[in-house]
Amino acid sequence: MLDVALEAAARAGAFLRDGRPDDLGVAATKTSAVDVVTEMDIASEKLITDYLAERRPDDGVLGEEGAATEGSSGVQWVIDPIDGTVNYLYGRPEWSVSIAARKDGETVVGVVAAPMRGETYRAVLGEGAFVNDRPARARVAPPFGQALVGTGFGYLAERRARQAEVVGQLLPHVRDIRRGGSAAIDLCDVAVGRLNAYYERGLNPWDFAAGELIAREAGARTGGRPGQAPSGDLTVAAPPGLFEELQGRLDELGAWHD
Ligand code: IPD
Secondary structure, three states, X not given: OHHHHHHHHHHHHHHHHHHOOOOOOXXXXXXXXXXXXXXXXXXXXXXXXXXXXXXXXXXXXXXOOOOEEOOOOOEEEEEEEEXXXXXXXXXXXXXXXXXXXXXXXXXXXXXXEEHHHOEEEEEEOOOOEEEOOEEOOOOOOOOHHHOEEEEOOOOOHHHHHHHHHHHHHHXXXXXXXXXXXXXXXXXXHHHHOOOOXXXXXXXXXXXXXXXXXXXXXXXXXXXXXXOOOOOOOOEEXXXXXXXXXXXXXXXXXXXXXX
């Protein structure tokens, strides 16, 4: 499954990097006027699902642009054909292809390809995380006030206003905040130590499935609200020590609700 995920992500990544039209525009909008889809999101999802159908015909798929099949094997592929579509639309480099395999509901393989960085992040459950062929390790937790924290914003106006309030309450207490624009890359940045921590409300499974496993296998803790798994309510990733403090503060700030 790892080989299949790596090959699918490499093919989609090369297609997106080399084939981006100069006049790329918005093909459709989804949950709001700023939640955009391009023709390349749709083509990338088709490329990935066609390849999976050939290599893993009995598996199910769940893709951001609508792919949804049940399958009969107990394996489900969770696909974000472009994570960071707005960056891709504007020709900004921080976008990725995210592919995870879940077996009986548990994520067992995660691959995030970031072609403009020349990096692919990968993990297999219980076998550690890698960036290209090097082991990936999250940083040791710094004191809260020295943490570089990544986050992101959803596409609904009310949710965004609330997310801005939460980030405004956090900013005075940390080293700084980053909004990269691809949740999958943000999670991998925790895995390789380019961020100390990351959190976001409102993610979909295709945004976080692969990156969450990669961050966890790199030594970070991941979760949602205290005692819960990462979900659309809240996804948090950070090394032990920092994780609990950030999760607690986010819970107090009500970062998990609109
Ligand atoms: C988005 C990105 C972004 C995050 C949004 C996601 P998309 O995914 O991951 O960083 O803040 O919540 O929806 O729409 O580009 O696949």
